[in-house]
Amino acid sequence: MILVVTEKNDAAQQIARLLSESGKPKADKVYNTPIYRFRKGGEDWVTIGLRGHIMQPDFPPELKFDPQEGWYGLTAEGEHLPADVPDGLARPPFATKRKPFLADGVDIKGWKIPSLPYLVWAPIEKLPAEKEIIRSLKNLAKKADSVIIGTDFDREGELIGSDALKQILSVAPDVNVSRARYSAFTKAEIDHAFDNLVALDQDLADAGESRQHIDLIWGAVLTRYLTCVRFGGLGNTRSAGRVQTPTLALVVERERERMAFVPEDYWVLSGEATHADSDPFRITHATARFTDHDAAEKAYGHVRDAKTATVRAVTRKSRRVNPPVPFNTTSMQAAAAAEGISPARAMRLAESLYMDGLISYPRVDNTVYPSSLDLRECVRTLSSVPQFAPTCKALLGQGTLHATRGKQETTDHPPIYPTGAANPDNLQPAEWKLYNLIARRFLATLMGPATIEGTKVELDVAGEPFVATGNVLAVPGFRAIYPYGLKKDDQLPELNEGDVCDVTSMALDAKQTEPPARYSQGKLIQEMEKRGLGTKSTRASIIQRLYDVKYLKNDPAEPSKLGMAIIDALTSYAPRITTPEMTAELEGDMTKVAEGVDTQAQVVDHSRALLAGMMDGLIDHKDDLSEAIADAVTADAKIGVCPKCGRDLVVKTSAKTRGSFAGCMGWPDCDVTYPLPKGRIEPIEGEAGVCPECGAPRVKVHPFRNRPYETCINPACPTNREPDIVVGECAACKAAGRHGDLVAHKSEKSGKRFIRCTNYDECGTSYPLPQRGELHATGETCPECGAPIVEVVTQRGPWRICVNMDCPSREKKAAASTRGARGVRGAAGRSKAAGRSGAAGRSGASTSRRKKA
DNA sequence: GCAAGGTC
Numbered sequence: 001m002i003l004v005v006t007e008k009n010d011a012a013q014q015i016a017r018l019l020s021e022s023g024k025p026k027a028d029k030v031y032n033t034p035i036y037r038f039r040k041g042g043e044d045w046v047t048i049g050l051r052g053h054i055m056q057p058d059f060p061p062e063l064k065f066d067p068q069e070g071w072y073g074l075t076a077e078g079e080h081l082p083a084d085v086p087d088g089l090a091r092p093p094f095a096t097k098r099k100p101f102l103a104d105g106v107d108i109k110g111w112k113i114p115s116l117p118y119l120v121w122a123p124i125e126k127l128p129a130e131k132e133i134i135r136s137l138k139n140l141a142k143k144a145d146s147v148i149i150g151t152d153f154d155r156e157g158e159l160i161g162s163d164a165l166k167q168i169l170s171v172a173p174d175v176n177v178s179r180a181r182y183s184a185f186t187k188a189e190i191d192h193a194f195d196n197l198v199a200l201d202q203d204l205a206d207a208g209e210s211r212q213h214i215d216l217i218w219g220a221v222l223t224r225y226l227t228c229v230r231f232g233g234l235g236n237t238r239s240a241g242r243v244q245t246p247t248l249a250l251v252v253e254r255e256r257e258r259m260a261f262v263p264e265d266y267w268v269l270s271g272e273a274t275h276a277d278s279d280p281f282r283i284t285h286a287t288a289r290f291t292d293h294d295a296a297e298k299a300y301g302h303v304r305d306a307k308t309a310t311v312r313a314v315t316r317k318s319r320r321v322n323p324p325v326p327f328n329t330t331s332m333q334a335a336a337a338a339e340g341i342s343p344a345r346a347m348r349l350a351e352s353l354y355m356d357g358l359i360s361y362p363r364v365d366n367t368v369y370p371s372s373l374d375l376r377e378c379v380r381t382l383s384s385v386p387q388f389a390p391t392c393k394a395l396l397g398q399g400t401l402h403a404t405r406g407k408q409e410t411t412d413h414p415p416i417y418p419t420g421a422a423n424p425d426n427l428q429p430a431e432w433k434l435y436n437l438i439a440r441r442f443l444a445t446l447m448g449p450a451t452i453e454g455t456k457v458e459l460d461v462a463g464e465p466f467v468a469t470g471n472v473l474a475v476p477g478f479r480a481i482y483p484y485g486l487k488k489d490d491q492l493p494e495l496n497e498g499d500v501c502d503v504t505s506m507a508l509d510a511k512q513t514e515p516p517a518r519y520s521q522g523k524l525i526q527e528m529e530k531r532g533l534g535t536k537s538t539r540a541s542i543i544q545r546l547y548d549v550k551y552l553k554n555d556p557a558e559p560s561k562l563g564m565a566i567i568d569a570l571t572s573y574a575p576r577i578t579t580p581e582m583t584a585e586l587e588g589d590m591t592k593v594a595e596g597v598d599t600q601a602q603v604v605d606h607s608r609a610l611l612a613g614m615m616d617g618l619i620d621h622k623d624d625l626s627e628a629i630a631d632a633v634t635a636d637a638k639i640g641v642c643p644k645c646g647r648d649l650v651v652k653t654s655a656k657t658r659g660s661f662a663g664c665m666g667w668p669d670c671d672v673t674y675p676l677p678k679g680r681i682e683p684i685e686g687e688a689g690v691c692p693e694c695g696a697p698r699v700k701v702h703p704f705r706n707r708p709y710e711t712c713i714n715p716a717c718p719t720n721r722e723p724d725i726v727v728g729e730c731a732a733c734k735a736a737g738r739h740g741d742l743v744a745h746k747s748e749k750s751g752k753r754f755i756r757c758t759n760y761d762e763c764g765t766s767y768p769l770p771q772r773g774e775l776h777a778t779g780e781t782c783p784e785c786g787a788p789i790v791e792v793v794t795q796r797g798p799w800r801i802c803v804n805m806d807c808p809s810r811e812k813k814a815a816a817s818t819r820g821a822r823g824v825r826g827a828a829g830r831s832k833a834a835g836r837s838g839a840a841g842r843s844g845a846s847t848s849r850r851k852k853a
Numbered sequence: 854g855c856a857a858g859g860t861c
Contacts, residue, residue: 052860157859159858212856218856222855239855240856542856
């Protein structure tokens with residue numbers, strides 16, 4: 001039997017299909033791993049797909065995080081191994097004990113602990129990361145006569161193959177081994193690769209392993225340093241790494257530019273005009289921006305009372321806009337980001353669409369469709385989606401299909417294109433949104449250019465030159481199916497030289513120049529690619545990580561004070577980690593290892609020595625850094641000033657409930673606390689951040705998937721008071737022969753809104769209420785349960801609800817909302833109702849979504 | 854409960 005090992009299941013399946021004589025390999029499983037069996041040349045063949053790396057490098061167990069003791073490191077002050085002598089590489093003599101050792105024996109809580117500088121020189125082990133796969137692989141290897149390593153044709157692929165091979169040789173030391181190198185899943189390419197087998201390139205694999213070790217050492221040492229420098233490793237992880245830190249530095253650098261930016265004043269002189277009852281159009285002075293105030297005022301003086309504008313010249317120019325090129329991972333992530341889907345989320349959604357057979361493999365650099373891809377067939381497939389049917393029909397009516405080509409051409413996978421017709425009812429809204437984008441992009445790459453008709457009209461207003469511009473999509477071309485990022489038409493009326501227009505308004509506006517914009521997540525992805533940071537598969541998750549450790553916030557990306565402090569600290573004492581140069585130099589070193597000029601040990605030890613040299617500065621200045629980080633964390637948590645004592649009010653986490661609240665930094669001297677509304681809290685700078693009524697902070701609240709609003713955080717503040725509303729009569733009291741009113745109150749302590757009976761002590765009737773929106777009594781009672789029905793007016797419009805949580809009408813509503821949530825109006829109120837009413841509605845929906853998987 | 858790189 002001949003065993004073929006590939007990097008992923010997808011590749012195992014494709015290779016089996018292309019190599020098998022029947023063209024129909026048999027899908028099977030070893031343990032839980034899919035494999036593909038087929039016959040070729042009178043032999044039995046089996047292909048198995050790994051899941052990327054099956055081994056994971058790590059430090060020995062005694063140097064890892066300990067759940068009781070945390071991470072150590074800085075406690076061993078000043079303990080350095082010499083930077084140039086990697087003696088510490090030998091496993092130290094403490095190996096027999098669970099707890100690690102320090103040369104000079106520093107005791108902490110009775111344990112001897114290692115110094116952080118020691119970690120720089122610590123040995124690295126390789127541990128199984130995919131035990132199931134390894135078990136399956138070994139099982140097959142025992143039965144194999146020969147093994148062909150068919151992992152991806154790149155450095156990481158060679159390493160993945162080398163790791164797999166070691167596992168195979170451990171159970172089948174005498175098996176025949178070779179390597180197939182292919183870069184496209186075409187019959188010709190795969191046949192050629194398997195007819196011309198080569199040997200595995202151990203130097204290339206070693207280069208990959210060097211990369212792993214250097215990333216681990218630098219990442220672990222600096223992360224432990226930053227995490228432990230303040231509270232000995234308790235609390236949040238503060239990470240650093242070869243890719244994430246330079247990425248953070250990009251965002252911080254842009255923020256510093258913004259902070260250093262000095263806005264300049266300028267003035268815009270513009271107004272509106274009409275011609276022969278046309279819609280009004282904007283006219284702007286030919287000097288688009290006056291930087292001289294006097295000149296602006298002078299021009300304004302001439303035209304302020306002008307009633308007419310005379311057309312001096314009309315020029316028309318049409319612009320051709322070419323259709324976009326096919327999607328690769330980066331351009332897809334950027335386009336999705338522009339539609340409000342973060343790159344990390346886009347990859348999760350794409351993975352799911354790929355697994356459902358709706359799009360092609362989502363991790364590609366390629367932007368050129370291979371000639372083997374049947375474009376016409378793809379269009380035919382899409383034509384069964386009603387939204388795309390007219391476009392598909394038009395395309396199929398053409399003689400031949402011409403596709404655009406991007407600059408990057410690789411042959412391992414095709415660009416991202418739709419492989420199946422999706423039904424929006426079977427997808428989550430975000431999945432459909434991404435699929436729709438991918439499908440429309442695909443169709444757009446097959447269509448003609450759009451033509452935009454541009455018109456420039458020069459006018460004379462009381463001797464001052466003015467212009468009006470119009471842009472109209474004259475020939476839609478690809479824009480008919482691909483409206484993303486399309487500007488709205490600004491239409492001018494038909495104007496000719498000599499026409500006299502009526503000026504209806506004129507104004508001089510004072511403006512200021514804007515600082516450079518922050519990076520959107522899409523732009524950040526593109527900037528990373530440009531600077532060689534990360535890969536198509538890692539960039540999205542690395543940006544996500546920066547958000548998770550709270551170095552970044554908001555979108556466009558804004559660094560937190562902590563993020564800025566981290567960059568400051570590392571720029572001072574470990575500058576190498578803060579720039580893309582480390583990646584660039586690493587690439588050079590990797591090439592040397594791959595070429596056999598340097599060994600893995602030489603390159604890694606050299607990198608260790610560079611890091612060791614930086615430990616001096618980091619440890620000497622640990623108190624400064626500790627303070628800077630602590631100040632930054634406090635500044636990030638600050639939401640305002642305590643109205644009682646004037647100290648900072650910060651977001652704190654309750655130890656009991658794990659919920660967050662606002663508390664005074666002066667505690668326990670000052671006991672001011674407030675509950676916090678649900679959602680992300682953004683402080684408001686300056687005077688607007690102090691409530692004029694009660695002096696407590698006003699904040700901007702960003703509720704999950706709802707529009708942000710501003711509020712005073714003091715629930716007892718007059719600005720938060722709501723009048724009590726009688727919403728109905730208490731049914732329980734009526735049944736008991738007395739009268740009780742159901743009244744909607746707002747608690748001054750918690751700020752929560754609820755309904756309570758005026759005879760609460762006797763009947764105990766109370767109902768919760770929606771916390772957001774304006775509340776109205778309807779006077780109606782629920783036909784199902786008799787409880788009052790209230791109306792809530794939110795930004796999305798009014799809706800009505802029975803206040804009884806256990807009412808059967810709520811169950812129905814929940815079921816309806818999970819079905820209808822994919823519509824235009826995915827109302828918060830409905831999804832809330834679905835959430836509260838328990839599993840029925842939700843689990844039903846999730847099974848229907850999963851049924852294909 | 855450390856990185857970045859694969860992939861699910």
